[in-house]
Amino acid sequence: MAQQKPPSADPDDTPRGDPWHAFGYLVSGVLMYGLIGWGLDRWLGTSWLVVVGILSGAGLGIFMTWSRFNKPFADRPHDRSN
Template identity: 70%
Template sequence: MARQLPPTAGPDDTSKGDPWHAFGYVVSGVAVYGLAGWALDRWLGTTFLVAIGILIGAGFGIYMTYARFNKASADDKPVGD
């Protein structure tokens, strides 16, 4: 009997992006930069840097999500276009 090989991944089988990656980017950005803002608040004796850190982290997370999904959609375009 001939051995059957699994089908190769076609263009329709590739993933377009995992929504958990987007969630992870935003949450980790908020956590890392919020923690950095909190540490700077404690060190400098201020109270506003944690909020700035959270906003910057969310912005970086959204940017990383956009960059990842934009790259995936750019790779899907035909070569002639």
């Protein structure tokens, strides 16, 4: 019986990054900007800046995740048909 070889990993099939980095960006953005908003709320006597801080932190965390994991591979082979 012939042995089957495992399929080779295509560059498109390999993961582009660690999902814990994405989680870290989101959580740290929400915590950091949420705390800044909370501090500004206490200092200015408002009650809505914490919400703005949390939403801004989530948005910036999503942007940081997108910009980090959207980079193309440097060693990705180009067109092999030539």
